[in-house]
Amino acid sequence: MSTKRSADVELAVDVRCKLGESPIWIPELQQLIWVDIRNGDFYKWVRGRDDVERTFVGHSVSAVAPRSAGGYVLATRSGFAMLDDNGAFDMIAEVEADNSSNRMNDGKCDVRGRFWAGTMSEQSTPGVGSLYTLNLDRSVTKRLAGVTISNGIDWSPDGKTMYYVDSLSHGLDAFDYNEERGELGGRQRVIDVEPSAGLADGITVDEEGFIWVALHSGGAVHRYSPEGILDLRVELPVPLVTSCTFGGPNLSELYITTAVDEDNVAPLAGAVFRYQARVAGLPCRRYGN
Ligand code: CA
Numbered sequence: 001m002s003t004k005r006s007a008d009v010e011l012a013v014d015v016r017c018k019l020g021e022s023p024i025w026i027p028e029l030q031q032l033i034w035v036d037i038r039n040g041d042f043y044k045w046v047r048g049r050d051d052v053e054r055t056f057v058g059h060s061v062s063a064v065a066p067r068s069a070g071g072y073v074l075a076t077r078s079g080f081a082m083l084d085d086n087g088a089f090d091m092i093a094e095v096e097a098d099n100s101s102n103r104m105n106d107g108k109c110d111v112r113g114r115f116w117a118g119t120m121s122e123q124s125t126p127g128v129g130s131l132y133t134l135n136l137d138r139s140v141t142k143r144l145a146g147v148t149i150s151n152g153i154d155w156s157p158d159g160k161t162m163y164y165v166d167s168l169s170h171g172l173d174a175f176d177y178n179e180e181r182g183e184l185g186g187r188q189r190v191i192d193v194e195p196s197a198g199l200a201d202g203i204t205v206d207e208e209g210f211i212w213v214a215l216h217s218g219g220a221v222h223r224y225s226p227e228g229i230l231d232l233r234v235e236l237p238v239p240l241v242t243s244c245t246f247g248g249p250n251l252s253e254l255y256i257t258t259a260v261d262e263d264n265v266a267p268l269a270g271a272v273f274r275y276q277a278r279v280a281g282l283p284c285r286r287y288g289n
Contacts, residue, residue: 009236012255012274013045015052020257020270021202022063022106024284025247032247032255032272033072035061042072042083045272047248055087063107063117068288073134075104075117080134093140095119095132102129106151106202106243109285111159112136114182116143118150124168131164133182136289143184152203152213152243156226157282163190163211165200172200172213172224190228197222202243202257206279212254214241221256221275234275238266246281253277 018038025032030047040060044053060077067073071084079094096102096119107117110133118131129147132140149167155177156163162177162184171192176185191213193200198218205211210231211224219239223232240259247255254275261269 009234009256009273009275011268011271012253013043013052013272015043015054015272016260016270017041017043017257017272018270019242019259020272021242021259022108023202023243023245023247023255023257023272024065025245025251025255025281026066027247027251027283030247030249032245033064033066034243034257034272035064035074037062042074055083057083057087058089059091060103062103062105065107065109065115066284066286068113068286073109073115073287075107075115077103079104080115080117080138080140092138093134095140096130099128101125105129105149106153106165108153109287110155110162110177110182111179111285112182113285113287113289115287116153118144118147118153120147120149120151120167124148126168129166134287135182141182143182151201154203154205154211156205157207157209161226163203163205165203165213167199167201167216170195170200172203172211174226190226191224192228193218193222198239198241201241204243204245204254204281206246206277206281207251208279210279212244214243214256216240216242216259221254236273238269238271240269245284246277248274251280251283254281 017036023034063075115134119129131144152165198215201214201216
């Protein structure tokens with residue numbers, strides 16, 4: 001295969017998250033936010049600074065997005081919550097409260113300001129998870145059932161396609177997307193990830209519509225065309241690569257979260273890394289209108 005490889009990855013934030021996830025770039029603050037699912041921590045870091053702000057949320061938190069009104073929306077183990085700028089936590093909608101073996105996982109806002117997040121089976125029981133939206137009126141809608149490990153989610157630049165990872169399906173599917181109603185239409189497999197390359201985890205879409213896929217246990221991020229052709233492989237010095245997002249002054253720096261590997265073979269495992277891309281990403285979307 002003639003896929004380009006890149007080794008131009010540098011350490012961006014010298015932290016050791018147990019399970020770093022859900023990186024989002026706040027352009028007006030030149031700030032990266034992300035979470036540590038295992039420790040229940042919410043992180044903020046301003047580009048160019050050495051210090052990191054870490055807030056213990058008090059709950060397992062698997063995804064975060066900024067709100068238009070200020071503060072943040074969270075996916076927690078058992079549902080959706082809000083976090084204000086002072087760290088005050090407010091649980092607003094439980095999800096699958098009757099199923100203690102599932103927990104919520106990755107999430108992201110769509111262009112209309114809905115927050116999407118799904119659930120996963122901690123025992124990898126097939127098909128017991130689902131994908132939900134927290135709507136603008138704070139109601140919750142189940143959008144998709146039959147999921148095993150709900151993971152990365154993002155949209156094409158024109159908003160007409162939603163890309164979605166169910167990790168144990170070993171790849172990524174595209175759905176026709178009705179932006180106005182938040183409804184999913186036809187589904188098709190776009191990217192297959194060989195199990196030997198790792199498990200597809202978090203994703204982000206760039207301004208050219210290419211999809212960057214973090215590879216858990218694969219030590220890399222792959223960039224794919226919308227047709228599913230592997231275009232670029234970015235290799236990381238740690239095996240558990242969890243998610244990525246574009247940031248920096250031109251939105252062309254790819255920030256990559258990672259997790260600690262149980263064998264402790266990688267000294268930098270759990271840190272946030274940066275890759276200087278040749279393309280820019282799309283601005284973050286916020287919850288609310
Ligand atoms: Ca994930």
